[in-house]
Amino acid sequence: MNYLLDTNILIHSVRNIHFKQFIRQKYFKLSNSVFISIVNKAEVLSIAEKNNWGIKKLSLLHQLLNDVYVLPINNQEIVKNYINIDSFSQGRHP
Numbered sequence: 001m002n003y004l005l006d007t008n009i010l011i012h013s014v015r016n017i018h019f020k021q022f023i024r025q026k027y028f029k030l031s032n033s034v035f036i037s038i039v040n041k042a043e044v045l046s047i048a049e050k051n052n053w054g055i056k057k058l059s060l061l062h063q064l065l066n067d068v069y070v071l072p073i074n075n076q077e078i079v080k081n082y083i084n085i086d087s088f089s090q091g092r093h094p
Contacts, residue, residue, distance in 0.1 A: 007040045020064070034067070
């Protein structure tokens with residue numbers, strides 16, 4: 001099975017070691033196909049920079065980014081999934 005993680009999952013994984021372990025067990029152990037979009041990568045790196053994340057947090061983030069496949073933005077399926085995830089996270093998914 002393939003998984004597409006969003007920015008909130010990445011941020012929460014860096015902030016909470018227990019959640020990171022949960023994510024690794026749930027997604028990385030079940031599949032070799034864990035993805036993020038290039039937009040998620042840019043967004044999480046931008047958030048880290050704007051919030052002056054320290055060396056420890058940045059290191060955890062880069063470890064996580066190295067463990068996922070980064071998909072290019074030209075994939076329509078990513079756009080569709082992003083819309084669904086964003087709508088759901090805002091409580092506005094039909």
